[in-house]
Amino acid sequence: MISPKPYIKTLAPYQPGLPIEVVARSYGLQPDAIIKLNSNENPHGPSPAAVEAMRHALQNSHRYPDTFSLTRLLSEQLGVSGDSLILGNGSNDIIDLIARTFLGNNDESIVSQYAFAMYEVAIQTVGASSHIVPANNYGHDLEAMKNALAAKTKVVWIANPNNPTGTFISYADLENFITQVPKNCIIVLDEAYYEYLEPSERHNTALWPAKYPNVIIIRTFSKIHGIAGLRVGYAIAAPHIAELINRVRLPFTNNHLAVVAASAALLDHKFIEMSRKTNANERRKIEQQLTLHGIDFIPSKGNFITLRISDSAVYDSLLRQGIIVRPLDNYGLSGWIRVSIGLPQENDCFINTLIPLVSSAKKK
Ligand SMILES: Cc1ncc(COP(=O)(O)O)c(C=O)c1O
Numbered sequence: 465m466i467s468p469k470p471y472i473k474t475l476a477p478y479q480p481g482l483p484i485e486v487v488a489r490s491y492g493l494q495p496d497a498i499i500k501l502n503s504n505e506n507p508h509g510p511s512p513a514a515v516e517a518m519r520h521a522l523q524n525s526h527r528y529p530d531t532f533s534l535t536r537l538l539s540e541q542l543g544v545s546g547d548s549l550i551l552g553n554g555s556n557d558i559i560d561l562i563a564r565t566f567l568g569n570n571d572e573s574i575v576s577q578y579a580f581a582m583y584e585v586a587i588q589t590v591g592a593s594s595h596i597v598p599a600n601n602y603g604h605d606l607e608a609m610k611n612a613l614a615a616k617t618k619v620v621w622i623a624n625p626n627n628p629t630g631t632f633i634s635y636a637d638l639e640n641f642i643t644q645v646p647k648n649c650i651i652v653l654d655e656a657y658y659e660y661l662e663p664s665e666r667h668n669t670a671l672w673p674a675k676y677p678n679v680i681i682i683r684t685f686s687k688i689h690g691i692a693g694l695r696v697g698y699a700i701a702a703p704h705i706a707e708l709i710n711r712v713r714l715p716f717t718n719n720h721l722a723v724v725a726a727s728a729a730l731l732d733h734k735f736i737e738m739s740r741k742t743n744a745n746e747r748r749k750i751e752q753q754l755t756l757h758g759i760d761f762i763p764s765k766g767n768f769i770t771l772r773i774s775d776s777a778v779y780d781s782l783l784r785q786g787i788i789v790r791p792l793d794n795y796g797l798s799g800w801i802r803v804s805i806g807l808p809q810e811n812d813c814f815i816n817t818l819i820p821l822v823s824s825a826k827k828k
Contacts, residue, residue, distance in 0.1 A: 506690035517728035555697030567592035603631030630764025677702035689729035694722035775825035
């Protein structure tokens with residue numbers, strides 16, 4: 465009998481959000497009428513500049529992709545050298561590459577309770593073990609994570625802001641933590657939602673790997689740039705670390721159109737600004753409504769909010785009415801959902817549908 469490596473048998477795969485077509489078919493709904501708020505995508509669609517660039521690039525699809533221009537652009541924008549960059553097929557690919565480069569059978573990795581689920585998948589895939597540190601008020605407890613460090617700890621994973629909780633760690637606390645972690649232990653700082661922070665809230669963490677060579681910063685084009693479907697993520701690492709990871713990386717994992725789109729999206733400042741501002745306004749609006757109606761939520765710095773629905777039947781009711789959100793049972797947060805910030809009218813519809821459902825769930 466064919467059998468996998470023992471640890472693959474116990475691997476819990478990543479659960480992606482339900483797609484529109486599946487919900488439409490299951491509930492007899494028109495796909496156009498469905499409001500999809502379950503995968504933290506950009507509700508405004510892709511960066512228009514990215515779409516235009518892909519149109520022109522189509523005719524070169526017979527060539528293998530060339531990442532030179534994208535790498536150069538990233539390096540200019542971030543103020544880092546080209547040899548400190550790693551491109552991935554989405555940032556999930558980078559997470560997987562880091563695990564495959566630095567973790568093996570007897571190694572341990574530290575993750576926070578409620579941290580982004582892909583870290584666990586990547587850790588388990590290579591047969592390493594994870595030390596899950598209880599969260600503090602739904603966020604990473606850096607003090608406890610520091611105390612969990614052991615000789616066999618090879619990689620520590622931090623998402624800032626975190627998905628699905630939206631919690632944020634101050635840069636001063638992060639830097640303090642980094643200086644206390646042994647230099648032979650990699651610290652992954654996953655900043656998928658970095659661009660949603662107010663410019664005044666952001667710190668130029670892209671420069672950290674030059675200062676702290678055991679730090680790897682991960683970012684993505686899937687969120688504010690609106691090209692989740694094209695799969696482009698990147699990491700910034702000290703050149704000797706980037707070189708190790710790039711050894712493991714398969715050639716051509718970023719397709720030609722995706723690379724061209726990412727370059728254009730990076731320069732589409734108007735779209736980035738509009739996306740950030742709308743997200744901040746709409747997130748505030750939703751949080752105000754939740755507060756007004758006594759619905760618990762975790763204050764978020766991302767393009768989503770995690771809130772308490774009290775009864776998981778509320779999730780099913782939303783789904784039947786064509787509003788797809790993310791249940792969080794697999795994160796150990798049953799009775800909670802994560803809702804992505806959508807377009808203003810989508811958010812209004814979500815709130816207007818949610819409030820009576822939660823009110824009656826609370827009365828039960
Ligand atoms: C914290 C975090 N990291 C990484 C990812 C992966 O994104 P992608 O692979 O689309 O770049 C996500 C996606 O939701 C995320 O929330």
